[in-house]
Amino acid sequence: MHRVGYLVTEGFQVMSLATQAVFELANFVAGERVYSVQNFSQAGGTVRSSLGMFVDTQPLVTPGLADSWIVVGTLTPLTPPCEEVLNCVRAMADNARRTAGVCTGGFILAAAGVLDNRRATTHWAFASALQSHYPDVQVEEDRIFIVDGPFWTSAGMTAGLDMALGMVEKDLGAELARSVAHRLVMHQRRSGGQSQHSEMLSLAPKSDRIQNALEYARKHLSRPLSVEELAEAVHLSPRQFTRVFTAETGQSPAKAVESLRLEAARLMIEQSRHSLDVVAKETGFRDRRHMREVFIRGFGVPPQAVRRDARRVG
Secondary structure, three states: OEEEEEEOOOOEOHHHHHHHHHHHHHHHHHOOOOEEEEEEEOOOEEEEEOOOOEEEEEEOOOHHHOOEEEEOOEOOOOOOOOHHHHHHHHHHHHHOOEEEEOOOHHHHHHHOOOOOOOEEOOOHHHHHHHHHHOOOOEEOOOOOEEEEOOEEEEOOOOHHHHHHHHHHHHHHOHHHHHHHHHHOOOOOOOOOOOOOOOHHHHHOOOOHHHHHHHHHHHHOOOOOOOHHHHHHHOOOOHHHHHHHHHHHHOOOHHHHHHHHHHHHHHHHHHHOOOOHHHHHHHOOOOOHHHHHHHHHHHHOOOHHHHHHHHHHHO
């Protein structure tokens, strides 16, 4: 049985504990107790979350209590835990098969020094702070999760679920991990190399009509998607549609569609083995060369570099 230990500290963020459902359902799908999960703290007893709820924990009497350690994040990551906790983290990392930080839990790993000269990520809102406070850590702020040797770190909130699924896939195979994701009603299991950024979220239109136009565009990216087609889909004139769309999103329809194409192409490149010609066609670029131009303009690197990076992370 694989023992998973969660290290919680005062003021921990409760969303991090949602990842325990991944291991619970892995047991259910496997039909046997593959994982055991326990909560720990440095001294044991009840620990208070940032929300005010309490969890019972076991004391860290020895570092060999778990095969995988998952350090839970807090809403105040710039305030490191006491030296006793950091000593526990160092001992845990020395004795475990893998050690992970969920969201800002990476700050605790960094404070303990175990991420020095390693790649890591965290919630996008704290990535710059992680890099400035711990310059020996190679922070990659635009990643869902990163695996560097025995150390795993994830971006914020729901990205921890993707990281936990990545662990299950490594332990039990891709098919079982997909089944767990399906039972969690996860529309899409994101790979570690995927961007934290969501173009649909950043556009944030206010009206249902413009939201519906963006959703229509996302579902039909392989088509040219003229302003006239998008306007007709939401029952507006092209002129009225362009005016309302620009006012609500701050972008022209053409620019927004290009951003959606870019995001979809990046996802296909990271998560599939389709050729770049197929990716360009499926996401509506004129051809592979056009896609390359947009990638360099949007990401600063060509599509081939994104694919190499995704494979290296995986």
